[in-house]
Amino acid sequence: MTARRVADASGPWLSAYQKTRERTETLVKPLSEADQTAQSMPDASPVKWHLAHTSWFFETFVLKPNLPGYSAFDPAFEYLFNSYYNSIGEQFPRAQRGAITRPGAPEVLAYRHHVDKHMTQLLSQSSPELLNRLDSLLPLGLAHEEQHQELLITDLQHLFSINPLYPAVTVPVQAFAPVVALGWWHHPGGLVEIGAPAPGDASDVQVDDSPSFRFDDLPSFRFDDLPSFRFDDLPSFRFDNELPRHQVRLYPFALADRLVTNGEYAAFIDAGGYNDPLHWLSEGWAWRCREQISQPLYWLRRAEQWWQYSLAGLHALDPHAPVRHISLFEAMAYAQWCGCRLATEFEWEHAAARVEPSDSVYDPTILAPQSQSQSADQLYNCLWQWTQSQYQPYPGYRPEAGAVGEYNGKFMSNQFVLRGGSCITPPNHIRASYRNFFPAATRWQFSGIRMAKDD
Amino acid sequence: MTARRVADASGPWLSAYQKTRERTETLVKPLSEADQTAQSMPDASPVKWHLAHTSWFFETFVLKPNLPGYSAFDPAFEYLFNSYYNSIGEQFPRAQRGAITRPGAPEVLAYRHHVDKHMTQLLSQSSPELLNRLDSLLPLGLAHEEQHQELLITDLQHLFSINPLYPAVTVPVQAFAPVVALGWWHHPGGLVEIGAPAPGDASDVQVDDSPSFRFDDLPSFRFDDLPSFRFDDLPSFRFDNELPRHQVRLYPFALADRLVTNGEYAAFIDAGGYNDPLHWLSEGWAWRCREQISQPLYWLRRAEQWWQYSLAGLHALDPHAPVRHISLFEAMAYAQWCGCRLATEFEWEHAAARVEPSDSVYDPTILAPQSQSQSADQLYNCLWQWTQSQYQPYPGYRPEAGAVGEYNGKFMSNQFVLRGGSCITPPNHIRASYRNFFPAATRWQFSGIRMAKDD
Amino acid sequence: MTARRVADASGPWLSAYQKTRERTETLVKPLSEADQTAQSMPDASPVKWHLAHTSWFFETFVLKPNLPGYSAFDPAFEYLFNSYYNSIGEQFPRAQRGAITRPGAPEVLAYRHHVDKHMTQLLSQSSPELLNRLDSLLPLGLAHEEQHQELLITDLQHLFSINPLYPAVTVPVQAFAPVVALGWWHHPGGLVEIGAPAPGDASDVQVDDSPSFRFDDLPSFRFDDLPSFRFDDLPSFRFDNELPRHQVRLYPFALADRLVTNGEYAAFIDAGGYNDPLHWLSEGWAWRCREQISQPLYWLRRAEQWWQYSLAGLHALDPHAPVRHISLFEAMAYAQWCGCRLATEFEWEHAAARVEPSDSVYDPTILAPQSQSQSADQLYNCLWQWTQSQYQPYPGYRPEAGAVGEYNGKFMSNQFVLRGGSCITPPNHIRASYRNFFPAATRWQFSGIRMAKDD
């Protein structure tokens, strides 16, 4: 994007900033101070920490270098709410975030509002030169806030799942309609373009229409957008790890036209899938034995029935809903048992570039997959989908300059890529080229399974 | 004690119950809901858990079996707030108590008041027969509540110590006056009586005055009691592990007339005491190396000065205050370095039977050793004092019948006995025969060092 | 003992030294170099290490300070074969002893013979002054060698037990005769003498015959000694931890007249003893759950039968043989289940002082309890017997001066005392005052259970 375009966009930026920050606070409305303070495991953070850390991000990377005379809300917060930016300084130990009872929730809210006030001041008055400087930092800050909107929900759900009272803070979803037999979209392979479009590209969403590279029967979806969730007046954003756009050689493959359901997954369990090492990666089998895993996270067996915990409380498992809270190990074992495999991240991305994501299924008061998302837009925003691709740099990858260069690149070992997005991913955050990544044993994210196979 | 005496005591019991329960709530007044929810390590519990567990104790052991028609406040609490009573049922995992954000602090307070209302009802109307049945359970419940009054403070201090903001909730204590040279009380040894007096004994505090068994120069202390802290109208209480009273053969020994100070302990550090394995128990040296221990808990080194965290915040270390938050391993290493040893629990108890404890130094708004406690009443209630005695049953020991039999006996391995009491121990809880016990590496309790030696 | 006596004893010392050292080598005859090299767990050591370490002991504490011009066999061995003497220097990490393939078995044997040659030289020519200096070191070195004779067998058995081929190096023992019902020896309590007799005492084995302190029906055993195992012409030896002899007040108690059998213990298992936490110490229950313990070490369940591994291979469990390879936790749980308890170490010692140990049951080619040891001499030398006493210093205890002061005292935490001796303990090593000690979870030693109770 050009400087001119950004300069014009000062109003849209301010509006996007305010809407994004407001949504975060909307999400935590039903929570007590206790709910916001506790931490259930080292991988998860307290809600309050998410509220503070996202503010720390704007304070550290935007306000301090760009707003003359800006005074930090509390100098100790630089240490307390730095996540992993070694360039900025030492970090408070991650596993002990739940011990930070002070600052309390009110002080953290005051911190947010202090930052918001100064961000508003900065964005209201800023010159084209300044906006140009903020070119990549502003959308990065918003994307970062959106990531934490999702993470605070996954972390909260994990925290509540430990509580034998099974707290409910959302309303239950309706039963899913029975699924039809699995269909397949076919693709003949070839050399395709992967990665986010370069800034100067004519179209922000680039679809490869060359006749030889096509999904034979993948419909072109179009959904009504909810304008409140997408910032259509802003240039599109991408992380450094989605670049550079480059060519990848695909071979003929097929993608399933929907996600694997709870009922299908239960059949895998009934068939002894968790007891046969031949379905599993070696590391996955060791994990399953060490952790005594025999079912997806949040499933409970009571009175010979499956139950599931969600933010709506404990309820009978819906066999037609897509299976979720699945590790890469389980997803691969399931696929192996079916005689299929997971897609590569490139196969997935090329398929997804055909489809425009919808945000009609994102509802911050529900925070679970809903029946209407069972349609083909699951390609994007019902559940994150594990791919068989390990998280590696694209050819010519360069981390961003400065401290934000620690955002993505340093995690490129021992992680698998998930694609798509989920029912709790802010819609603005969903795009074909997006690369989410987690270690193979991760289960507390909203992760599911889409089958693929060689054609 | 006899049934008649208990029957008369219905009023005093109710009053003692109410005062004890009130004091617990007084202690947590300065705390936010977050402060009450968090847990800093598996050995420590959230403040809120202490509030609920002590109520669970009365509900489970007193109300359910004795108050007809009593209805549990919430059946799930039986699991959630059971500490370690296998006879009652399974327990929620100790290390995850900090994840229980619901019930919140208000619900836990409501739980307390529900129990209090029914305890008041029970104690107001109860017949002599019932009070007879409650004979041991009521004082056990109060002693239990007092133990948790102390523990919630130690746990809170540990929690706050992790917070780099070093929260302060009490007022700082005044500087200690310089100590004089260590003096010694001498005892010639002999066969002495150890353990709590039998119920029918003429005097509740039995002092051995036989001329041959004496501390040659231990003065007989008498302090003004604060009547609000001691329930003088109730029969004295003792745990099962203080029984039976029995004879122990002592050999000539001497006890130091005051506790080791921070300054004296700093000299041990300066002399390389933490670096010479010859001072240490083998297990202690392994612990010191594994945990990289080089100073007492809550000491910090900044700008070539020692600082200490307490509930009053971070402050310069007072060289004249008694050293505290010391493990048995450190206490033994220090004693070895001095050419001395720790007392046995029997030597300590026999000395203590000469002295009446004071409660003038207990101040729930201070919660730290104070200068006036530097006098000889440190024998009792400045800091718990490690002994060289491992925690073992007395000859003829019998655990209480029923579930409360799990209170003490099952912990008789891998623990050392501490004697005395501390500045945060409710005065009613302090007596010569009291046996506190913790693993040798424990440091977050208010523990200190008194020297002893063979004579 | 006096210098004169030692001086005369130069011949006996030399003979005792040579016999003791020879017996060690006899024990390892059936072993390959591989058998001698491997280490099965950090608590156990390779056989070869035992062979070298006992030689290191004589080299370091006897030869280097006392034999002018003695030159170390290999300076590197000081580090390699030091067990835990910090006064001597750093130690090679215990858990990695199995990685030391060089020096090989032949070099270690050469090391032994180098030391033996110089020890012979020293003991043959030495003056009364020198022998006086060796007064305590020589017998300590022999006792040390005997301890390692026992340990190398326990360690070897543990190593072989891991091997699914269940190697056999000894001959099987004959079936035990059925035991009769358990009888009890009764004692009225009183003030008794505990600990090794002082050197100048008229009798080396002191028996308390005062009429009021007696076991009412404990017979006075006398067995034929095998002169080859006891060094009757040498003064008796005791470790520093058996001193000083002092008075202990006993209360009326009874001791079982035989050990608990495999059959009796199997009944405890059948009754669900491993599944009821109420029988167990709290730490013991946690250990049992964490390690998934459900039977004694070396027991296997095959085809609904119990089997046991011993150095004679895998064989059906003999229901009449005494149960062995039991932890303190299991011994206490069993006793609790029976309504009994374990003896204190003082009760045990006082009973044992009545009986003279036999060495008729020690057979270096069998190395397992035998049927004839099922008689009352089990009091001593069938299996070590856990006591309820934790390992603490006696009143007035002083460690030996110098490096050998690390032998015993620094282990006085988190250990329980075992008394008696076992079928693999060199007979010279067995006496009433001997205090063996191990952590409560220890099972690879030859440990069993004798019941006790209050009278």
Add this chain to the structure above:
Amino acid sequence: MTARRVADASGPWLSAYQKTRERTETLVKPLSEADQTAQSMPDASPVKWHLAHTSWFFETFVLKPNLPGYSAFDPAFEYLFNSYYNSIGEQFPRAQRGAITRPGAPEVLAYRHHVDKHMTQLLSQSSPELLNRLDSLLPLGLAHEEQHQELLITDLQHLFSINPLYPAVTVPVQAFAPVVALGWWHHPGGLVEIGAPAPGDASDVQVDDSPSFRFDDLPSFRFDDLPSFRFDDLPSFRFDNELPRHQVRLYPFALADRLVTNGEYAAFIDAGGYNDPLHWLSEGWAWRCREQISQPLYWLRRAEQWWQYSLAGLHALDPHAPVRHISLFEAMAYAQWCGCRLATEFEWEHAAARVEPSDSVYDPTILAPQSQSQSADQLYNCLWQWTQSQYQPYPGYRPEAGAVGEYNGKFMSNQFVLRGGSCITPPNHIRASYRNFFPAATRWQFSGIRMAKDD
């Protein structure tokens, strides 16, 4: 290859089998039984285990199904020497392999010879039909044996490195000549063929000569082969993970013309490379901190000098020799510090297809990099070279059918690919398409660093 060709090859197969098996035994000649028994860490295996496991492989996969009437040497070995083949049955715990002292080295040798005798019988008489069936199993068995020839050396070196006597079993290598400045080979990128050639291909070693895809200045090496190491009369072999051959799109890049030296790596250390988290992957930094890594494995600092342990003993570090025993984490940190990166496995393979590997540098009596390997043939067989590629399946990858399908595929998570081979890799085992793989923290393999960069 065709059945006819195999049938003719019965003689070559037998010869290759015998030569390969003999070489294994040659390698262990200098070792004692103790050396062959011990295990230094769970990742490493005893030498004796390697000797037995490779025999187990032929017995299980070749003899049992194909030699009528073959009787297993010892049925227990199926369990004892199975590495990780769940299809075959349970496996003896890997971390305890060092506890298996029996069978001893002589029995294991007898096992080898029993298998050899029957393999000779099978290969001497077998029909074309049978040889056809052994088509893939025979070369797999030989490749497997070669892998273990390498592993037993790495494991032995690790074992000896723990021994403070630093055993030497080979002769020291000569000093390396000083290296010249690093040069670069340049490649313009494009679509290239990756993976082993399909069986029917005209040439077994396929070199891409298309003018547009070339290393501008990479010379075409040709070395004299040592015929004893390569089985030129046999069809070439490849693992399933090298298939299918497929196209990969490369972008312009450059490869360093030699490996990084010890001296260059020491400069990284001197510059604080181990102390700056910004050079490191996040997981790598956590590893470096947790394990307190500050230098390559086998480096020691003594008297302000670097020393290195190798199988020739402890010697001063040669600054001109290539740095080795490096983890992927360290290799990436070094590259980052230099402003370069590691090659992808595809870039490496495409470069290597230009060059024919030499076996002139393989010397089973030296087992360390030698000065003459400092030339460009380091591309192949001086040290394994970490790539930035994580170990993933090629498009259309299918594991072998049957139990040998567990050989490669189930390890495709959390491993990075190494390419080339090393001074201890059997030359027959080295080829451009070979994919070695290890976890990122692995250091005991002969791994080094070659720089790459975008062009």
